[in-house]
Every structure is written in C-alpha cells, then in structure tokens.
Amino acid sequence: MARMISYKQAINEALDLEMRRDPTVILLGEDIVGGAGAPGEMDAWGGVLGVTKGLHAKHGNRLMDTPLSESAYIGAAIGAAACGMRPVAELMFLDFMGVCFDQIFNQAAKFKYMFGGKAKTPVVIRAMVGAGFRAAAQHSQMLTPLFTHIPGLKVVCPSNAYDAKGLLIQAIRDDDPVIFCEHKALYGSEADVPEESYAIPFGEANIVRDGRDVTLVGYGLTVPRALTAADTLARSGVSAEVIDLRTLSPIDWDTVIESVENTGRLVVIDEANPRCSIATDVAAYVAQNAFGALKAAPQMVTAPHTPVPFSPVLEDLYIPSADAIVAAVHKTTGPVKSAA
Amino acid sequence: MNERIKPIVMPKWGLSMSEGKVTGWLKPAGSPVAPGDEIVEVETDKIAGVVEAHETGTLRRVIGEPDTVYPVKALIGVIADDEVPDAEIDAYVAEYATQAAAEAAEEEAPRTHFIDTPAGRLRYAKRGEGAENVILIHGFGGDLDNWLFNIDALAEAATVYALDLPGHGQSDKKLADPSLKGLSAALLGFMDALDIARAHLVGHSMGGAVAARTALDAPGRVASVTLIGSAGLGDEINAGYTDGFVQASSRRELKPVLEQLFHDPDTVTRQLVDDLLKYKRLDGVTEALTALSGALFAGGRQADQVAQALAATDVPALVIFGASDKVIPPDHAQAIGTRATVEVIEDAGHMVQMEKAARVNELILAHIA
Missing domain, CATH: 3.40.50.970 (Thiamin diphosphate (ThDP)-binding fold, Pyr/PP domains)
Structure with missing residues (x-):
C-alpha cells in the first residue's frame, strides 16, 4: 500500500x-x-x-x-x-x-x-x-x-x-x-x-502540471522550482505546463515537442552550467524540430558559468530560482500585468 | 441547523480526495431542482463529475466559484423552498463553516483495511451498519475506487464492502487460478474471512460475472446479484479494450484505451491515466492481467458464460448497462430474460456506475430492499 x-x-x-x-x-x-x-x-x-x-x-x-x-x-x-x-x-x-x-x-x-x-x-x-x-x-x-x-x-x-x-x-x-x-x-x-516493487520505464517524461501558454522543462530539483514558478505564473494568468524529464539518456523528445506544439513557448531549467548542458540540448532540439510552433525564442534558466560558491548567499543565487523561471517565462510572453 | 435548508457540499469521491474544483454550474441560482438533477460540475485530480441534487426545492445560493478549489464537505450551494426567508439562508451559510470544521476531525479513521485470505492479502473498504450485506466487485483492471460514487450511498441502507480482487488494486498480485471460478473462490474466501454468511453481490464487468458465478456455485451465500455492464452475458467483448489495457505501457497508449470506458471521453483526466499506469507498473500486475484476459477474453470472445445458468435459478437479478457501452455490447442486458430487472441507461458507457451514479444507486437500493 x-x-x-x-x-x-x-x-x-x-x-x-x-x-x-x-x-x-x-x-x-x-x-x-x-x-x-x-x-x-x-x-x-x-x-x-x-x-x-x-x-x-x-x-x-x-x-x-x-x-x-x-x-x-x-x-x-x-x-x-x-x-x-x-x-x-x-x-x-x-x-x-x-x-x-x-x-x-x-x-x-x-x-x-x-x-x-x-x-x-x-x-x-x-x-x-x-x-x-x-x-x-x-x-x-x-x-x-x-x-x-x-x-x-x-x-x-x-x-x-x-x-x-x-x-x-x-x-x-x-x-x-x-x-x-x-x-x-x-x-x-x-x-x-x-510498498510493492514497480519499475518506471526509461525515456518517459512526466507531465507534472498541464498548461496552455508555456512549457517548462526540468529535472531533479528544478522540477519543484518550476512548479513553484507555475503557481506564481497562474496568479498573473499564465498557464504553464511542467515537464519532468526523469531520464536524460534516453530522453523523451516526443513529450517535449508535443507540449511545445500546444503552448508555443519553451523555458528549459537546468542546474548544470550553461554551456553544452541539458538546457542547450533541449532548446536546440526544439528549435530544430518544432521551430514553426514557437511564438518566441526558447529561454534557458541555468546556473552561471562559475564553480558552485561556498558562500550560502551566493550558492542560493547560483541555483535556478522560481523567480528566475518566472522572469524567463515573461521574456517569452512579453510583459504580463499582475492580476493583483 | 435549519432543517428546511439543504446544503450542497463538495463531495468526497474516493479515498484520497481531499479537495475539488468547481468547474461550472449547470443550474443558475433560483432554478427549481429535483432529486437527480445535475447541478454543478466538479473536477478532482482524478476524475471530473457532476454533483446531483438529493432534494426538491430551489437552488437558493450558488456559493462555489468556478475554477476555485474547495475542501471536501465545504458548502458550495444551498437548496431550500421559496418560502424560506433570505435571512435564514444567510445565517445557515455563516454557521456552516464552523460545523464543517468540527466534523473534519472524524475523517481521520483509515478508509481501507487488509485481510488475509486463502487467495492472499486482500484490501477492502467497509461502510455502513445495515442488517443486509452488500459486496461490490470491480471489473478487469479495476479496484475498489471504481465504486467511489456508490459506496456511501449504498451504506445508508446496508453494510457495504468493496474489495480489490487478487491481482488488482492493492491486493496481492498472485493469481492462483485466473478464471471466474478462481475469482469466485477468492470472493468466498474473503466472505469467510470476514464472517459474511450471505450478501447481495454487486459486480461490474468481469466482477458481474464473478458475482453470477458465485450465485451459481454457492447459492446459499448470495441474496441477490446486480450485474453492471457485466461480462458473462454474451459472446462479444471489445478486445481493443481488454488487450489494449494489458499492453499499454505508456500514458500515450493508455489514454485512448481508457476513453472507451466512458460515454464522455473527457472524463479521463491525466491523473486517472497516471494512477492506472502506476498500478500497471507494480510487479506482477502485467502477469495477472495477461493471465486473466487470456483465460476470459481471448480473441474478443468471452470464454465463460453465466447467463443461461443464471436464468434457470431464482436468484434475484438486476442488470444495468450504459446504452453507449463500448466494451461490452449493451444488448447483453437482455441475456437473462424477463426474470431479471433490466435497465439500460442513456448517455452512459461501460463505467455506468460512475457516470450515472444516482440512478444506479437508486436501482440497487430498490433491488436489495
């Protein structure tokens, strides 16, 4: 049970x-x-x-x-x-x-x-x-x-x-x-x-939240961060779909492409450094294969190109935050007036 | 509380439901309503459904705002006769919140239990304290939550049990004998373990065939049968559904299969698909379902028939089908002949007990009375 x-x-x-x-x-x-x-x-x-x-x-x-x-x-x-x-x-x-x-x-x-x-x-x-x-x-x-x-x-x-x-x-x-x-x-x-055993097949992303306006793609810790961002976005009338890749090799391109074809916007969130990362991989794949569906340039929210800082203040700034994800979404939608 | 005023509350559909979203009112404030009228649409993370009126009166207050989430038992509307003054209704609404909070505490008791039987460890739910026993038996690939719109309504008149058959839900996944006889033996073992001497059996789909089989094999234990969208009443079954359900290994494959269960395919939410995928991914489930579908439904043909034998008995029988059942042809409803009470309900598919819960509950309550 x-x-x-x-x-x-x-x-x-x-x-x-x-x-x-x-x-x-x-x-x-x-x-x-x-x-x-x-x-x-x-x-x-x-x-x-x-x-x-x-x-x-x-x-x-x-x-x-x-x-x-x-x-x-x-x-x-x-x-x-x-x-x-x-x-x-x-x-x-x-x-x-x-x-x-x-x-x-x-x-x-x-x-x-x-x-x-x-x-x-x-x-x-x-x-x-x-x-x-x-x-x-x-x-x-x-x-x-x-x-x-x-x-x-x-x-x-x-x-x-x-x-x-x-x-x-x-x-x-x-x-x-x-x-x-x-x-x-x-x-x-x-x-x-x-309590029982179960196996989740590799190469199947999980859509953890349905949305219409923008696709947020992440894995690991960036998934709960993307969900927090989606809550914030919902309050300003932006409906975000959140995809958890779960496995990075193999990767579930179909789910990502289908979602972007529905929303027209992509924000990839990756805690890795920005160059040659999961974020660049997903952004490039979507740009190549679903360019016609995109209403705005794909955005990437990543760690900066630096070592992870030891200072707690800097370390917290280093990890992609929900606020950074919201800001990236606004780059794809244009400025949105807050409902509040 | 004021007896002349009746609340409409956020329903509790299923053991895990703690809140639901009002998606839209089907009746505007001020409309006259009668029992069975569909009043408001509610969506949970598992399923979308409709709340029906249980009283006659006027819909005096529409409280639940569309696209807003409310906890289970929250007041979302008020029904009362026209002569009840507005002031009384306003007082009722104001008082309701405090009462709901007091009642919330008693909801903490466990909603399901486990019992060891010769067929393994089986999960079940038990509601009500009536003299009559009712056992709800789900279909192929189902579980006790298939009765989430029925169990509480039936518990008003009887002691109601709903179990997960072996290989299903949270019961043991090993199937000693993947046949109707085997499942029927498991059901009798369950009744023995819980000291249920005799019960009204209510079965859906494959569970209907299990109920009928049990009535034939152990007539002394069965007070009546209710066969809902039941197997065992004819030759055909939609192999696209049974095989599709066994084989689907991803959300993409499973969703169109599940849509065949309902009159309105939009009833299938992402969460419903995810929950069934989670079940299908448990070790042993694919083996159990493969064995059952091979034994019972190979090649789109039902191997085990119970209609003729049941027609020859005097076990009281109620047969209910949804008119747009896409899994088992609804004309199978006539298989037992005039001896049975038969109702084919419009605008309902295979999951008729969920889609037309109020009517199904009414028929079962009349049948077991």
Missing part, C-alpha cells in the same frame, strides 16, 4: 527489494556499511548520508565497504557486471567521477558495442548531485551533461520519491550501465510511494 516516505527511504527500499528479488544484486561503495577498516559497529554509516543504512543487517556481505579508490571499485563493479552480477556502486558525489572516467566512458559504456552486442554491463552507479547543501565547489556540481554526452550510458535524475524508487528498480534491472543521479537537496522530500 502506498504511504508517504522520503526520497532517501525510497532509494533504500528499492535497493532492499531488488536485493531480495535477485541474488546477483550487490552493493559496493565507500562507507556504505560501517566504513572499511574502521573498528566498531557494522552498519554504523550506511553511506555518507545514510542511504544504505539497515541494508547490511538484511543482506550481510552482499554489501561491501571499499577502499577510497574510485577507479578500483567502480572498475570492479563494471567487471562484475560483465561477469553476470548486477552491482550497484555508490560513488558519493558525482563530482568524484573524474578519477574513474576511463572505467565508465571507455569501458562500461563501450563493452556492448565493442563486443558486438555479446556483452552486457548491468551496473548502476549511484551518486549525489546538485547544490544547496553548503558543500562547496567540489561536492555540489550538476555534471549530468558529461554523461549524456557518452553513447552507451543511461542517465537518470529523479525529482521525487515515487520516481526515485521506480527508476532505481528499472536501473538495476536494465542491462546497460546507468548513472543514477540523486539530488541531495531532495533526500528529505516525501511522496506517496507503494
């Missing part, structure tokens, strides 16, 4: 259910149990923010604390996937992916292609993304575009607890490598989530 649980609990539950269902599912990562080599209680950590807490008690040695060497354990996870396991590796922060790029870009993403389709690589790499956590420039980036650039990788970024559970279950059952991006600022957000 459905009940309200958090995004973080939903991820824990997805891992638990898939480990129960499939004995080849294993978890690897730094401190996902009690901390490698640390004396004392097992299960003390459950990951840096406690996402895997409690799973060791249920599944024992199928969870493995790894040394602090991403290239080693991500490589091990990819190798295990190629040999018949379904590993879920936790890489703490997506920002640390740089040290194991070869394993991901040149190995995991390429096996299926290089071995003529005879190899599969069902590995999931979970990592936290996004700013707003006062964790400074090396722990706060939205690096999703780096991964959507690589053919052979699937890239997922849920915006709510219901999707987090269903998309993670799909990621584990999927035969390709999946980069599963968890927005740390959403870990506490709650939604109605069934």
Whole structure:
C-alpha cells in the first residue's frame, strides 16, 4: 500500500527489494556499511548520508565497504557486471567521477558495442548531485551533461520519491550501465510511494502540471522550482505546463515537442552550467524540430558559468530560482500585468 | 441547523480526495431542482463529475466559484423552498463553516483495511451498519475506487464492502487460478474471512460475472446479484479494450484505451491515466492481467458464460448497462430474460456506475430492499 516516505527511504527500499528479488544484486561503495577498516559497529554509516543504512543487517556481505579508490571499485563493479552480477556502486558525489572516467566512458559504456552486442554491463552507479547543501565547489556540481554526452550510458535524475524508487528498480534491472543521479537537496522530500516493487520505464517524461501558454522543462530539483514558478505564473494568468524529464539518456523528445506544439513557448531549467548542458540540448532540439510552433525564442534558466560558491548567499543565487523561471517565462510572453 | 435548508457540499469521491474544483454550474441560482438533477460540475485530480441534487426545492445560493478549489464537505450551494426567508439562508451559510470544521476531525479513521485470505492479502473498504450485506466487485483492471460514487450511498441502507480482487488494486498480485471460478473462490474466501454468511453481490464487468458465478456455485451465500455492464452475458467483448489495457505501457497508449470506458471521453483526466499506469507498473500486475484476459477474453470472445445458468435459478437479478457501452455490447442486458430487472441507461458507457451514479444507486437500493 502506498504511504508517504522520503526520497532517501525510497532509494533504500528499492535497493532492499531488488536485493531480495535477485541474488546477483550487490552493493559496493565507500562507507556504505560501517566504513572499511574502521573498528566498531557494522552498519554504523550506511553511506555518507545514510542511504544504505539497515541494508547490511538484511543482506550481510552482499554489501561491501571499499577502499577510497574510485577507479578500483567502480572498475570492479563494471567487471562484475560483465561477469553476470548486477552491482550497484555508490560513488558519493558525482563530482568524484573524474578519477574513474576511463572505467565508465571507455569501458562500461563501450563493452556492448565493442563486443558486438555479446556483452552486457548491468551496473548502476549511484551518486549525489546538485547544490544547496553548503558543500562547496567540489561536492555540489550538476555534471549530468558529461554523461549524456557518452553513447552507451543511461542517465537518470529523479525529482521525487515515487520516481526515485521506480527508476532505481528499472536501473538495476536494465542491462546497460546507468548513472543514477540523486539530488541531495531532495533526500528529505516525501511522496506517496507503494510498498510493492514497480519499475518506471526509461525515456518517459512526466507531465507534472498541464498548461496552455508555456512549457517548462526540468529535472531533479528544478522540477519543484518550476512548479513553484507555475503557481506564481497562474496568479498573473499564465498557464504553464511542467515537464519532468526523469531520464536524460534516453530522453523523451516526443513529450517535449508535443507540449511545445500546444503552448508555443519553451523555458528549459537546468542546474548544470550553461554551456553544452541539458538546457542547450533541449532548446536546440526544439528549435530544430518544432521551430514553426514557437511564438518566441526558447529561454534557458541555468546556473552561471562559475564553480558552485561556498558562500550560502551566493550558492542560493547560483541555483535556478522560481523567480528566475518566472522572469524567463515573461521574456517569452512579453510583459504580463499582475492580476493583483 | 435549519432543517428546511439543504446544503450542497463538495463531495468526497474516493479515498484520497481531499479537495475539488468547481468547474461550472449547470443550474443558475433560483432554478427549481429535483432529486437527480445535475447541478454543478466538479473536477478532482482524478476524475471530473457532476454533483446531483438529493432534494426538491430551489437552488437558493450558488456559493462555489468556478475554477476555485474547495475542501471536501465545504458548502458550495444551498437548496431550500421559496418560502424560506433570505435571512435564514444567510445565517445557515455563516454557521456552516464552523460545523464543517468540527466534523473534519472524524475523517481521520483509515478508509481501507487488509485481510488475509486463502487467495492472499486482500484490501477492502467497509461502510455502513445495515442488517443486509452488500459486496461490490470491480471489473478487469479495476479496484475498489471504481465504486467511489456508490459506496456511501449504498451504506445508508446496508453494510457495504468493496474489495480489490487478487491481482488488482492493492491486493496481492498472485493469481492462483485466473478464471471466474478462481475469482469466485477468492470472493468466498474473503466472505469467510470476514464472517459474511450471505450478501447481495454487486459486480461490474468481469466482477458481474464473478458475482453470477458465485450465485451459481454457492447459492446459499448470495441474496441477490446486480450485474453492471457485466461480462458473462454474451459472446462479444471489445478486445481493443481488454488487450489494449494489458499492453499499454505508456500514458500515450493508455489514454485512448481508457476513453472507451466512458460515454464522455473527457472524463479521463491525466491523473486517472497516471494512477492506472502506476498500478500497471507494480510487479506482477502485467502477469495477472495477461493471465486473466487470456483465460476470459481471448480473441474478443468471452470464454465463460453465466447467463443461461443464471436464468434457470431464482436468484434475484438486476442488470444495468450504459446504452453507449463500448466494451461490452449493451444488448447483453437482455441475456437473462424477463426474470431479471433490466435497465439500460442513456448517455452512459461501460463505467455506468460512475457516470450515472444516482440512478444506479437508486436501482440497487430498490433491488436489495
């Protein structure tokens, strides 16, 4: 039955259910149990923010604390996937992916292609993304575009607890490598989530609000921000449709194009830096394929082209805000008089 | 409160409904109204519907503003006879808000329960405390919320249960026996577990066939049957619907399938489609639905017939169809012959118990009385 649980609990539950269902599912990562080599209680950590807490008690040695060497354990996870396991590796922060790029870009993403389709690589790499956590420039980036650039990788970024559970279950059952991006600022957000297992297919965007005048496209934290903006816009008579992409590779172009054909206006919101981002990708695709439907130039609301600031004041300004989204919509509609 | 003044309130359609939006008044203030008249259109995140009058009188106040959201039980209009003075009505409206707040507290009790049966863990809702028992049995791919416009009205006269059949809603998804007999056994197991010796069975679509099967197999347990848009009464069934429902894996595919359920396709909201997709994506559901549709509806033909056998019994039978049912042909309503009470309702499709709830409730209440 459905009940309200958090995004973080939903991820824990997805891992638990898939480990129960499939004995080849294993978890690897730094401190996902009690901390490698640390004396004392097992299960003390459950990951840096406690996402895997409690799973060791249920599944024992199928969870493995790894040394602090991403290239080693991500490589091990990819190798295990190629040999018949379904590993879920936790890489703490997506920002640390740089040290194991070869394993991901040149190995995991390429096996299926290089071995003529005879190899599969069902590995999931979970990592936290996004700013707003006062964790400074090396722990706060939205690096999703780096991964959507690589053919052979699937890239997922849920915006709510219901999707987090269903998309993670799909990621584990999927035969390709999946980069599963968890927005740390959403870990506490709650939604109605069934207790049972369910899988949400990749490549299906979710229309979270119907509207007539403008299409707002986002993913992760930008979805609740876009919904707040849509509430504000509704008060001035602008009806905004809000699309949550959910998966960035594959991406659901049909839903975006259909929506823009109805509204005639597009605003893409992306927490990534502005150049070569999800925002530029969506704006370019719509301009190329639905140009005739557009009544105004597509607008992009993104982070600035700077590192994530450590100053809380600046960090809050860095993340696309509901006000910035409203301002971008007004650029597409022209000035709108407030109803109030 | 003033007995001469009757409130029109935001209805509660379904367990999760907490608020609804007034989309438009079908009668202007000052209109005479009679029971069954459609007064105001309301939209929830799940479904659009119409609030009907339950009293005779004049629509004295139209309070709910179009395109405005009101909580469940909020006063949105007032019906009273012409001789009731305006001052009394104004006092009634002013007093109503405080009363609603006091009543809100009792709404906290759980709306559904679970019970372990030989067919697995089944979810059900229970309303009312009447001497007679009524069990509401949904159709293929449905759940107990298919009765959201009926359960409270029937509970005025009976103890009403609505269950999620195995493989459906929030009940266990494993189907031991995907056949009418299997579902009927699950229903009898449910009745045993809840100590329901005998009940009036009200079934919709596949649930109607389950009700009839149960009446044939366990006549002592069944006081009467009400078969709504029922399966089992003829050969044909729209395979485009049954197969389409099983196969649809996205919103785009599912919406046109669901539109076949209703006389007015606009009844299908995005939330209704999303909720059914969420159900279909639960582990085990596709297997259960595939097994059931294969056993019962393969190739657009209904494998299990109950009409002839039922015609030969003396189980009281009420048959209701929507005249524009696009899933099961409405002429199947005549299958049991003159022994049954038959009503084919205009401007209603397969989900006639939702689309014409007031009439359906009236017929069932008369049938079980």
